[in-house]
Amino acid sequence: MVSPSSLFLILLFLSIPFSECNLTTDYYKNSCPQLENIIRETVTSKYISVPAAAAGTLRLFFHDCMVGGCDASVLISSNPFTKAERDADINLALPGDAFDVIVRAKTALELSCPGIVSCADILALATRNFVSMAGGPVYTVMLGRKDSLESNISSVEGNIPRANTTMDEIIRMFESKNFTVGEMVALSGAHTIGFSHCKEFAYRLFGYSRSTPTDPSYHPKFSAALKTLCANYKNDSDMAAFNDPMTPSKFDNMYYQNLKRGMGLLESDNGLLRHPRTNHFVDLYAFNQTAFSNDFARAIEKLSLSGIKTGNQGEVRRKCDAFNTFQT
Template sequence: MSSSKKLITCLSIILVVVLSCTQSVHSQLQVGFYMNSCTFAEFIVKDEVRKAFIQDEGVAAGLVRLHFHDCFVRTGGEGYYVPAGRRDGRTSLASEASTNLPPPTLDVDQLTQSFANKGFTQEEMVTLSGAHTIGRSHCTSFSNRLNNFNGTRSQDPSLDPMYAARLKEQCPQGSTDPNLVVPMNPSSPAVTDVGYYIDILANRGLFTSDQTLMRNPITANQVNQNARNPMLWRLKFAAAMLKMGQLGVLTGNAGEIRTNCRVINS
C-alpha cells in the first residue's frame, strides 16, 4: 500500500472515531472543538500523524498539500494548533485543484494576484511559498528550466549551474518516466525550516514560481528576512496556515462528516 493510501486510511479511521463520538456539531471552528464530544479526538489525530511520519517522512509534505486542498489536521513540525470543526463537502473535483492552486510556472505578479484572489497579502504569499521546504516534485514541473528554456535551447540563466547539472542527472532530457521526482529542498527535504529561502538566495529555487520571488524588490527583501529569521518565519507561516484553514468553511448543517473520507456518505 502506498504512503498516500496509508495516510488516507489512517485519517479515515480517525474520522470514524470522531463521528462516533460527536453528538452535536457547532457552527464555529475552534481549538479543542471535540473536547466535550470526543475528548481524545485531536490527540488521536496527532498520534496517528506522528506514527505515519515515522514510517514515511513524506507524509509531512502530503499533509501540507492536503491542507492546501481543504483539510484540517493538528500538524506537527512547527507545533501550532489548528482550530477544528470543518465538515466535508459533498462535491470533490480534481479539476478544481488545477484551477485554484497556482502552478509552478507563475511569475511574481501572477503569484501575488493568485493569492490575492483568496484573500492573502503578498507577504503571506511569500510566507506560504516556504511550504516548499519539504516534499518532492515531479521532473515535469520544472524540466522547462533545464532544457530549451524560452526556446533558447539552453537552461534558465537564473538557475545555479551546479544545481542545474544535478537536476539534469536526476531528470534526463527526453525521459518519459512519470515517477521521476526530486526533493524541493535537497539539503533538508523532510525538515520544515528556512532552507527553502536560503536556496532561493543561492539561485537554487526549483520552480519558476520559487526563483521569481527574487525578481521583485519587496518579495526579495522578504525572502532575505525569512532566511535570516527562522523563528519569525515559523510564526508567520503558522498564522498564514491558520488563515488558510478558515477559507470556505462548512459548519453546522452544511456538508457532512464522512464515514469514509474517500467517498461521500450514501
Template structure:
C-alpha cells in the same frame, strides 16, 4: 471505489458559481471534540507520527494535501472525495505538486480509527487539518493553533483545482492574485511558499526549465547553472524520478537545522530534505552569507542565480517586494530576526504560524452546507 453523487448535489455545485468572499473567522473552538470525542486528537497525532516514522515523506504529503484542500472551496475535505459519475474530483486534477497519494491512505487510517470510537462525529476536514499541523511539528517545524468544527463538503471538481490552485510555473502577479482570492496577502503567499522547504517533485514538472528554456544548454536563465546541472543528473529527459524541492544541506555533515524552540518533538525522524526551514528562502534568493567576522553585513552577500527548483519559486525574486519578503524570511536582514532564543528559523516560523492559522480556517460561504462523512472518499448516502 468511485463514489456516486445525487443529481441535486450536482445542481447545488452549479449554482454555487465562482467562489469569492473567502474569510478566516475563528472556528468554533480549539477543543471542539473535548466532550464528543476526546480521543480524536490523540488518534490523529499518533497515526501521523507512526506514518512519518515509516516514511518521512508523509509529512510533506499531508501538508501539501491540506494546502490544496483549503485553496478550493475552503478547508472542507473536498480534496479527499473520489471522482463520481458526474466527473473527475479535485484529486484527479493533475496539479503537479509533491506526491500526495500516501497522504490519502493516512487520512483513511485515521478516519477508520476515529469512526470506531466516535461514529459520525469528527469531520474529515478537521482530521486533515490536524494531521498537517502534527506532521510539520513532528518534522521539527512550528505548531499552530488548530480550531475544529469544520464540516465536510459535498462537491469536488477537478476543473476548480486547475482554476484556483497556482501552478508550478506561475508568475509573481498570478501568485499574488490567486492568494488574494482567498483573502491572503502577498506576505502570506511568500510565507506559505515555504512549504516547498520539504518534500519532492516529479522531474516532469521541471523538465522544461532544464532542457527547453532560452538559456545556455536549454536551462532557464533564472536558474543557477550549477544547480541546473545537479538537477539534470537526477532528471534525464523523460525521467519519472523525484527530486527534492529544496536540496539537502550537506555542508555540516548532513546535519538537520535546529528545531523550533519549545515545539513538540515526538521522534528523531528528521532527515535532510524533509525538515521545514528557512533554507528554502536562502536557496530561492541565490544569496549566501560569507563566513567570518563580516558575516552579518548585508554588503557581504554575494548574489547568485536562484536555486528555486520550481519556476514559481524563482519568480518570487522577480519583483522588488517579492525579493524583500524572501530576504526577510531567509533572515538576511538582522533587524527582521525574531528575539526568540533560537533564531535559526526566524522569522520564517513565526510568520508561518500566522499564515497557516489563516489558511486552515478558510471558508467558502457559497458552498452548500456540509456533513460529517463516514468515509472520507465519498459523501454519505
C-alpha cells in the same frame, strides 16, 4: 496581558464570517476526547515509516483549502457521474501516503467515536502534527469544520499555482482569497520539505529558450546536477528532486536561503526572489528563521479557516473519499 498569538487570533476572528467563529479548539472535548491521541498516534506511525508523508499531507491540505475552502473536497473519489477535484491534473501527483494517513485516522476515529469527527478536521490536525514533527512551528487549529457536499474537477483550475505560474498571477490568486503578499511568501515556505517531479521543471533545464537551453537563474552546479538526475524524465515520470536539497526533511528557512543561491527548483520559486513585491520577504526569511516560523504559523492558521463549512453547509462523512449520499 494578552499574548501576541492570542491577539492575532482575536483580530483574525473579527475579520472572518460568523459561521467560522463557531469553531473552537475544544470542539470535540466531550464528543470525542480521544481525538488528539488518535491523530498523534496515526501521524507518528506514518512519519516514522514514511517521512515524506509530512510534505505530502501539507500539500494535500493546501490543495484542499485553495479550492472552495478547507472542507476535504479533495479527498472525494470520482464516480461514474462526476469527476472530482482529486482527478484534476494538478492533483494527480498528490501522494498516496497523504491520503492513506487520513483514511487510517478516520478509521480509528470511527471506531472510537463514530460519526463525530469530520475529515476536514482530521486533515487540518494531521497537517499541523506533520509540520511540527518535521521541525516546523506548532500552531493553533480550530475545530468544527464540516465536510463538503460537492467536489468538481472544474473548480480546480485557476485556484492552485502551477510550477510555471507567473508571480503576478500567483499574487492575484492569493489576493483574491484575501491573503497578503507576505502571507503568500510565508506559505510558499512549505517547499522547505518535499519534492517535485522532474517534468514540472525540466523545461528550465533542457528547453528554456532556443539560444539558452538552461535557465540562467539556476546556479550552474545545481542545474548540472538536476540534468543528471532528470536525464530520463520522459521515460520515468516518477523521477523527482527535493525542493530543498540542503535540508530536505527539515522544516526550516533553508528554502529561502537556497533561492538566493540560485537553487530555486521551480520557476514559481525563483519568482519570489525576482519580483519586487516578494523579494524583501525572501531576504527576511532567509536571514531570520524565527520570523519565517512565526509568519508561516499565522498564515497557515488563516488558511485553515478559509471557506470552511459549518452547520447544514456540510456533513460529517462516514468515509473520507465518499459523500454520505451518492450524488449524480
